[in-house]
Each structure stands twice: as structure tokens, then as C-alpha cells.
Amino acid sequence: MPNARAQELVEGLQKTIFEFMREHKVTHDEYRVATDLLAETIQAGEQSLLYDIFFEAEVTDIANTGRDGSPEAIEGPFYLPGAPELEAPFMLTQRADEKGDVLLFMGRVTDTAGRPLADAEIDLWHADADGRYSNIDPSVPAWNLRGRFRTDAEGRYKVRTIVPQSYEIPKCGPTGRVLDALGRHCFRPAHLHVKIRHPDVGEMTSQIYFKGGRYLESDSANAVRDGLIAELIRHERDEDLAAHNLDKPYFDVTYNFVLPSGVLAVARAVA
DSSP states (O other): OOOHHHHHHHHHHHHHHHHHHHHTTOOHHHHHHHHHHHHHHHHTTOHHHHHIIIIIHHHHHHHHTTOOSSOOOOOOTTOOSOOOBOOSSEEOOOOTTOOSOEEEEEEEEEETTSOBOTTOEEEEEOOOTTSOOTTTSTTSOTTTTEEEEEOOTTSEEEEEEEOOOOEEOOOSSHHHHHHHHTTOOOEEOOEEEEEEEETTTEEEEEEEEETTOTTTTSOTTOOOOGGGEEOOEEEOOHHHHHHTTOSSOEEEEEOOEEEOHHHHHHHHHHO
16 A cells, blocks of 8 residues: 655655756766665665764754754664663763763753653763773673663752763764765764653653864764753862762763653654
8 A cells, every 4th residue: 555655755855866866967887886885884784874974963953843842862873772770879880990080960851831750761871981882882891881760759860970072983984984085074072862751741862962072063973953062060179079979070061851742742653
């Protein structure tokens, strides 16, 4: 049975590609380079990376248009469901000698009316101090710097982790070669990945970047948006260190997530 939406999208895409090919007088050799690149991308296991780098941010921007609440962001290729459920006081799973400065990530989760979303599940993951993701890079322990935790009765959350660093996506494969041909680097700015789930509003996906961070203006994924940038604050006073049982300076970042009712409609439509 024909799918009207599939017909609309595929036929519209085909028409747009045909117009592009005619406008730029695409040769048969160039056509083969493109199809070979897609085949190589699949063989290298980079299809998600390539599509996320070039297209996911635009899809997310479309979803954010006319939407109340905090902006959503790309999920990226390194999300994995089933991260460990943490117990309070929350700290992401990490090695005993984990490199990097301590980070306290905190804030509130509310709806657009300002009502706290109690018991919202927050799924947090990010790269380590060397730009590596657990369960992706075999040198990193399973589930390192990944975890799920919940907001309190007032919608507040607070979790301890480390300050992630900017990192370079794989540059030796097809995705890196395309970026190089375009004169673009392969770096992503430091960021935290977040998914938030609540039965009243569904699920949202976000990324939090740090004000003043490197590559904010030239993110290889073109995914940085003003509403996703938060200030990273350094603390070094003795009383602050003692309050968190630390013996060296640490950082905190506060971000308040506002989930719109529109998320619920999308979540139910997908389900």
C-alpha cells in the first residue's frame, strides 16, 4: 500500500537532487564518486557519523521552530540506551583515577508553566578528558561517564562528573575526508549530552556547551546554538572545596531545562 508521506519526501528529494545535478552539471565520474563514498561510509561503519555531521542539526532546527521551552539538540552517534541507574548523591560511573577537573552539573527541569517535573529521568553521557566515549572506544571501560538519575520533588538535579574536552571525530575515514575536502576541521567543542524523560511531557534530547569554549564558532557538526551554551564556573575557596569533600578546585555549570507540552504530542505520535 503506498505511503503518502514517503512519496512526498522521496519524490521531493529526487526532484531537488535532479535540479542540483543539472545546475552544477554533475558528471558521471562525480556521480560515481558520491555513490562509492556512501558505500565506503557504510563499510567503515560511519554512516551515522556522516549523516549526523551534515544533516542532523538541520532536522533538529526544524523541530525547534515555533517550539516553546529549551531548544533540543542533536543526539550524535554515540548514545547508548541502558546506562547504569545511579543512586544519590549522583556521580557518573568513572575510573578511580579519572583524568579531568571535577564538574558539578546542576539545575531544574520544569514545564513551560514553570511547574517542576519531579522524578524526571536524566540520561547523561559525554567524552572523557581525552575525547573518547565508553562502549565506543575499546580502551575506555564500559559505561564510563554514562548514567541515569532522577530529579527531586522540586525538579532539581545535581550530578558529579568531569569537565569534558573538545575532541576530534574520526578523520581518516570517509567523513573526515569529506570535511577535509571542504576545508573544514574535524573538531567538536566540549559538551555534555542529555536526554530527559518524563511521563507528562515525553522525551527531549539536548547538548550543553561551555561559554568561551574552543570550536564553538566552527563546530564540525554545526550543532552549537546560543540557547545551549552555559557558563562554566571555577571554585577554589577552601569552604567550597570542603563542602564537596574536594582537595582541588572544581567547576560547576547550571542549566535549567524547560520541556514544552509539544514534546508530549510528538512522543505519542511516534509511539
